Amino acid sequence: MISIFKRLLKIGQSEIHALVDRMEDPIHMVEQGIRDLKEELADITEQLAQAKASKIRLSNKAEHNRRHAEQMEEKARTILLKHHAGELEINVANRLAKEALLYKQDLLAELDNLQDQIESQGEVVEKISQKLEILRYNISKWEKELTILKAKQKVTQASELANRHIATMDTHGTIVMLERMKNKADHSEDLAQAYEEIARQNTIHDEKEIKSKEKSAEEELESLKQQLKKGE
Incomplete structure (x- = not known):
């Protein structure tokens, strides 16, 4: 069910004021608003977890490519050493070493792309984190406001009751x-x-x-x- 606060966003400012004026239980409405904010908090928290998980996967992939590229370079060096040791013919050694170095270049190219994705994903994580902090601040603020509102209502009700009794005496x-x-x-x-x-x-x-x-x-x-x- 779409909350009343989300529906309020779809109407004009004057209509919002008119509707708020007709609300008989402001405490109930504030409580509902806080519940809506907490639902949004849960959604954003999930988004943040997904974004961080994606960044971690990209970082792990990048680290894998980096290590693999180093291994390919080491493999090419080993092949050339085997040629110098007389274990491989020159043509075979050159072909195998070249293949290893070409694979290394592919890995490094993919690594550059992964680094760009990691940076981009880091910006996404930062934006979601900021939104999350703002939402947490607003929830905390309105929970305090609700406490004050409830206290004021109790005082008002007590005063109203006392005045009603005194007025009837x-x-x-x-x-x-x-x-x-x-x-x-x-x-x-x-x-x-x-x-x-x-x-x-x-x-x-x-x-x-x-x-x-x-x-x-x-x-x-x-x-x-x-x-x-x-x-x-």
């Missing part, structure tokens, strides 16, 4: 509500103070109990020391 009802909230706050504060006093008393009691135990232990320790001295 009469003055007396509002005053009664405020008095109840004040009394509740005062009660909570008194209760917190009471808990604080109880906690303080418990702390004092615990401290006294600890000191009492320490004193008892010290007295018992002294008693044991005295017993040990008597036993010596």
Whole structure:
């Protein structure tokens, strides 16, 4: 299904503004737009992978040709050495060496063509990479915008709800509500103070109990020391 954002590209600017004005859920539309961008990101990522794979294949082919050309030159040299060693006749040696060198020239010519293709493919990879980075930036940007938009919507909805409640209250009802909230706050504060006093008393009691135990232990320790001295 063609997304609404892709369809928007086919109509005029004024029509786009008019359509956007009629959209009731901007958050939903932004989310859809981000999904469309991510689909495009996946497509471009695939294109980049294909372009890089093509460049790698060309580079491997070029390296193969380069090594093969060196091998052909070495083969021609070996053939001539065999002639000098008396292993091959001059005519045979010249023919075989020439064939090897001709093949080397073909390989080098193909290598030049491959180098041009590699350079061209490198430019394609660079262009796709730039497009990919721009798309990633835009996705990140709009995801942040969406977060802000959602936060604003929550604040707006909360404010609207509060205003609606306040608007439906009469003055007396509002005053009664405020008095109840004040009394509740005062009660909570008194209760917190009471808990604080109880906690303080418990702390004092615990401290006294600890000191009492320490004193008892010290007295018992002294008693044991005295017993040990008597036993010596």
